[in-house]
Amino acid sequence: xxxxxxxxxxxxxxxxxxxxxxxxxxxxxxxxxxxxxxxxxxxxxxxxxxxxxxxxxxxxxxxxxxxxxxxxxxxxxxxxxxxxxxxxxxxxxxxxxxxxxxxxxxxxxxxxxxxxxxxxxxxxxxxxxxxxxxxxxxxxxxxxxxxxxxxxxxxxxxxxxxxxxxxxxxxxxxxxxxxxxxxxxxxxxxxxxxxxxxxxxxxxxxxxxxxxxxxxxxxxxxxxxxxxxxxxxxxx
Amino acid sequence: xxxxxxxxxxxxxxxxxxxxxxxxxxxxxxxxxxxxxxxxxxxxxxxxxxxxxxxxxxxxxxxxxxxxxxxxxxxxxxxxxxxxxxxxxxxxxxxxxxxxxxxxxxxxxxxxxxxxxxxxxxxxxxxxxxxxxxxxxxxxxxxxxxxxxxxxxxxxxxxxxxxxxxxxxxxxx
Numbered sequence: 001x002x003x004x005x006x007x008x009x010x011x012x013x014x015x016x017x018x019x020x021x022x023x024x025x026x027x028x029x030x031x032x033x034x035x036x037x038x039x040x041x042x043x044x045x046x047x048x049x050x051x052x053x054x055x056x057x058x059x060x061x062x063x064x065x066x067x068x069x070x071x072x073x074x075x076x077x078x079x080x081x082x083x084x085x086x087x088x089x090x091x092x093x094x095x096x097x098x099x100x101x102x103x104x105x106x107x108x109x110x111x112x113x114x115x116x117x118x119x120x121x122x123x124x125x126x127x128x129x130x131x132x133x134x135x136x137x138x139x140x141x142x143x144x145x146x147x148x149x150x151x152x153x154x155x156x157x158x159x160x161x162x163x164x165x166x167x168x169x170x171x172x173x174x175x176x177x178x179x180x181x182x183x184x185x186x187x188x189x190x191x192x193x194x195x196x197x198x199x200x201x202x203x204x205x206x207x208x209x210x211x212x213x214x215x216x217x218x219x220x221x222x223x224x225x226x227x228x229x230x231x232x233x234x235x236x
Numbered sequence: 237x238x239x240x241x242x243x244x245x246x247x248x249x250x251x252x253x254x255x256x257x258x259x260x261x262x263x264x265x266x267x268x269x270x271x272x273x274x275x276x277x278x279x280x281x282x283x284x285x286x287x288x289x290x291x292x293x294x295x296x297x298x299x300x301x302x303x304x305x306x307x308x309x310x311x312x313x314x315x316x317x318x319x320x321x322x323x324x325x326x327x328x329x330x331x332x333x334x335x336x337x338x339x340x341x342x343x344x345x346x347x348x349x350x351x352x353x354x355x356x357x358x359x360x361x362x363x364x365x366x367x368x369x370x371x372x373x374x375x376x377x378x379x380x381x382x383x384x385x386x387x388x389x390x391x392x393x394x395x396x397x398x399x400x401x402x403x404x405x406x407x408x409x
Contacts, residue, residue, distance in 0.1 A: 008251075010251065013250055013251035013254060014250060014251050015251035015252060015255060016251075016252050019252045019255070019256075020251075020252060020255045020256075023252075023255065023256055023259055024255075024259055027259045027260070027262070027263040030263060030267070031263060031266050031267065031270075034267050034270065034271035034272075035266075035270050035271060037271065038270060038271035038274060038275055041274045041275055041278050042278070043278065043281065043282055043285065045278075049275065049278075052271060052275055053275060053279060056272070056275060056276065056279070076276075077264065077267070077268055077272050078264065080267070080272060081260070081263055081264045081267050084267075085260065085263060109256075112252070114250075114252045114253060114256075115252060115256055117253070118252070118253040118256040118257060118260075119256065119260070121253070122257065122260065
């Protein structure tokens with residue numbers, strides 16, 4: 001889309017205001033969600049605590065499926081925050097799209113490839129860090145030549161494809177969803193009242209579908225992150 | 237968006253990456269401090285409590301089983317004891333009965349033998365008395381015979397008178 005963004009230069013780095021503001025809003029929403037759900041922690045859980053524990057159990061099950069031996073409990077918090085953050089980010093643009101003077105300020109932060117790449121980088125960095133920590137640097141490097149040495153280039157290439165597929169899958173799904181939402185919005189305005197009436201149910205259906213896709217993509221991203229981390233922590 | 241990727245690194249907003257990283261780390265820390273930590277701690281405590289309760293329940297059940305078995309054993313023992321007591325009492329009663337009957341028998345025997353002896357003695361006494369009487373009588377008769385020279389008639393009347401006297405004597409006796 002031909003959205004325009006405001007940029008800020010700070011310490012020699014360029015900041016996209018729309019991305020950063022949206023990410024900040026998502027983070028704050030996630031925090032408000034878990035903060036409000038965790039106010040009364042008791043042995044016999046109330047409604048809010050049950051919801052929170054259900055979410056924790058859900059992400060824990062993702063971690064457990066990637067680490068069947070139970071060694072992945074240190075990644076539970078990461079999976080929990082990652083899932084909630086991506087989920088809220090995906091839904092944010094379905095609810096708010098704030099534009100002022102043609103400049104976008106609030107959207108889904110995951111409609112920008114840089115954001116999804118950052119998230120993928122966090123996951124892959126964790127994977128490599130824990131691989132080195134577990135095996136030592138030498139074994140970590142020699143793991144690229146396993147199970148047979150001629151797979152070395154393929155393994156190296158796989159690192160980049162993992163990174164690209166992980167980030168661009170999320171970006172593509174959410175970006176396409178929002179593009180279609182914006183297109184339907186344009187259609188609604190094109191022929192006056194008639195197209196408006198027609199466009200509203202279509203928009204509703206697509207929004208519902210996007211909520212579904214956003215949830216699925218958050219699940220997929222979290223699952224694949226855990227799978228990459230667990231694969232880096234075992235010898236083939 | 238494609239232009240953003242193509243136009244090169246000079247225009248890429250690398251600050252976004254830094255911003256995302258920092259905000260994500262801060263979010264993680266905040267979530268850990270305010271929600272994740274307390275909730276997972278409580279979940280662990282709960283699972284610990286549940287397993288502890290289950291263990292406790294198992295222990296209690298084992299204890300109750302043991303106690304029940306002991307009770308049953310005691311009940312069985314007491315029943316056996318009661319039967320024993322009753323049997324003992326019955327035996328006691330039997331033996332007591334036997335001794336009483338035997339005592340009574342022996343007592344009766346002694347009484348009877350004593351009575352027999354008494355009767356024997358009385359008979360002997362009576363015989364002795366009779367003998368004495370007869371001896372006296374014959375002495376008297378003899379003395380009378382000697383004192384009187386008697387003819388046949390006299391003798392007859394004499395015998396008659398003595399017999400009469402005897403009967404009278406017998407009647408008066």
